[in-house]
Amino acid sequence: MSAERIDPEDQWPLPPAWLWDCAECVRRYEAMKHVQAVMAGLAAEDPGVDWDVTDSVVGTQISLARHLADEHRPALPGWEPGCGTCAHHRAGVDDGQERVPGQRTGAVMAAEEHRARHLFAPPRIVGLL
Numbered sequence: 001m002s003a004e005r006i007d008p009e010d011q012w013p014l015p016p017a018w019l020w021d022c023a024e025c026v027r028r029y030e031a032m033k034h035v036q037a038v039m040a041g042l043a044a045e046d047p048g049v050d051w052d053v054t055d056s057v058v059g060t061q062i063s064l065a066r067h068l069a070d071e072h073r074p075a076l077p078g079w080e081p082g083c084g085t086c087a088h089h090r091a092g093v094d095d096g097q098e099r100v101p102g103q104r105t106g107a108v109m110a111a112e113e114h115r116a117r118h119l120f121a122p123p124r125i126v127g128l129l
C-alpha cells in the first residue's frame, strides 16, 4: 500500500459555498459522490471492475456540470490559465459566439460545462470533458 499522500492532481476540490444552497446542486453532487464511493468499493473488491460503473461516474459529472452551466452561469469560474481544455473551448467560443443573439451555441454550452467542472473535478480529470 502506498502512503496516505494524495497527489494534488487527484484532489477533489471542495465545491463553493453557494453550491450547498441549491437543492438541485446538492442532489447531483451527492449522486456523483455516491457513485464514486460505490466504484471505489467495487474496485477494492475486484480490480477488474466493470467500466459501466465508470460511465455512471462520468454521467453524474456531466449532469452536475450541465446544471451548473444552466442555472448558475454567473457563478461559473473563468478560463483556467494552464488548462488545455479551457484554451481549446475558448478558441471555439471566440469563433462562434452570438451568431444568434440570446441563443447559446453548442460550443458555448460545452465551454460552460467544462468551466463548471473546474468547481468540482480534480485537475487530472477536469480536462477530460
Ligand SMILES: [Zn+2]
Pocket (backbone or CB within 6 Å): 022, 023, 024, 025, 026, 067, 068, 071, 072
Ligand atoms: Zn444548483
Ligand SMILES: [Zn+2]
Pocket (backbone or CB within 6 Å): 080, 083, 084, 085, 086, 087, 114, 115, 118, 126, 127
Ligand atoms: Zn479548463
